[in-house]
Amino acid sequence: MAILKVSRLGHPVLRKPAEAVPRESIASPTIQRLIDDMIETMREYDGVGIAAPQVHVSKQIAVIEVQDNRRYPGENSIPLTVLINPKILAASKQPLEDWEGCLSVEELRGRVPRAESVELEAYTRKGEKIRLHAHRFFARVIQHECDHLAGKVFLDRMPDLKTLAHLKEFVRYWQD
Ligand code: NI
Numbered sequence: 001m002a003i004l005k006v007s008r009l010g011h012p013v014l015r016k017p018a019e020a021v022p023r024e025s026i027a028s029p030t031i032q033r034l035i036d037d038m039i040e041t042m043r044e045y046d047g048v049g050i051a052a053p054q055v056h057v058s059k060q061i062a063v064i065e066v067q068d069n070r071r072y073p074g075e076n077s078i079p080l081t082v083l084i085n086p087k088i089l090a091a092s093k094q095p096l097e098d099w100e101g102c103l104s105v106e107e108l109r110g111r112v113p114r115a116e117s118v119e120l121e122a123y124t125r126k127g128e129k130i131r132l133h134a135h136r137f138f139a140r141v142i143q144h145e146c147d148h149l150a151g152k153v154f155l156d157r158m159p160d161l162k163t164l165a166h167l168k169e170f171v172r173y174w175q176d
């Protein structure tokens with residue numbers, strides 16, 4: 001396994017819609033290795049999720065995990081989840097606003113409205129098709145990562161950039 005270099009805002013790969021992964025290539029060593037490396041990279045940088053374009057690979061793969069995360073204290077745990085070619089099938093209407101950050105938008109937090117719950121279809125790393133029903137923070141992370149696969153970042157979803165804060169100032173003035 002290897003820790004990969006994270007692409008930062010301004011790199012074109014973050015703005016390009018990622019390519020779907022053909023089901024028959026999910027089992028390939030290249031894709032399996034990429035998934036392992038994405039997991040290791042997410043853990044190394046205390047991310048709660050990472051999408052392949054964030055490691056300079058324009059493919060529709062995202063990994064998500066929350067386990068006593070230092071960057072998001074107090075959030076519920078989410079078991080390690082690998083999503084390939086995820087599709088949001090349905091989303092609740094009423095948006096919920098909360099803080100988000102991103103490994104590609106270092107040291108910034110901002111308030112982003114997201115659907116409270118989503119229904120999702122994706123392949124697992126074993127190539128099995130799954131349907132997921134996610135709520136609250138899990139739903140938020142899924143929407144954030146699916147945005148990455150569509151070439152979007154959370155800043156694009158902020159209705160008001162005035163809430164944008166550097167991490168230190170966020171902790172000092174807004175976290176509680
Ligand atoms: Ni992100």
